[in-house]
Amino acid sequence: MPKINSARPAPPPLPAEPAKRLRGRPRSSSAAPDAAGVQSVERAALLLRLVAEGNGLALTEVAEQARLPASTAYRMLTTLEAQGMVEFAEREQLWFIGLETFRIGSAFLRRRKLAEQGRQVIQALMTESGETASLGVAEALGVVFISQVETHEAIRAFFRPGTQTPYHCSGIGKAVLAWMPPARLDALLGRGRLAGFTPATLTTRAALAEDLARTRARGFAVDDEERHRGMRCVAAAVFNEFAEPIGGVSVSGPTVRMDDPRVAEIGPRVREAAARLTRAMGGRAPAPE
16 A cells, blocks of 8 residues: 655645725625635634644644545645644654644633632632622623622622623722723723713723722722712732733622721722732732832
């Protein structure tokens, strides 16, 4: 039986780009989904799984397991290689999973670790404070609550997991913003007036900047009826290994119980709880101002 050559064949020539194409529009004017594009994504995901599960695969092995022509498998692998998703070992002539895939997977692991480690922290916070404790993560459009331990009080704060709230009017959101560089703040908030939800919402960048300075000074943020009337929240940020804020923990309750002395009492507890969670995740807090 002739030996199959598993080395990389020469890539076929790329199709020429159209001479002119309208900006911001697809190549086809049809509104129907691009079946070929979806199929390519599915095939790429399959190749990633195969390479990840194998301890180095030859091109022919990848192609056979994916049931693809070797030339098609090669083009997809080289595209993934250009993005760092897979790597090719010239000496062994084998394909391996790439560093970029590991980085993407690590993002999920960090989030999962935050949820698991954070659950114990907010459980203790609820027990200490007697009020609802929450855990949130920083996303592109705001804070997303991923876990909560409710108080047993009849009147209490409640945020369903998956609820998203804007940065500028939530305790965790402001705790995160307080440690953001100016360029990142501009990207998240824009330059215009911020949305108002109650008479207490901070809708100007100047007012928000003053509040964030106070947050950095004391180590915790206070949402003083800025998202919901009659509710106050105390929150502190959680940091990753690069001292970047990735989320936070908070204690929320009605203003009748969360008066100024109570906020002053709970604030340091929330700050320490966030610090414990940061350490548990291998993170570090930024240097004090």
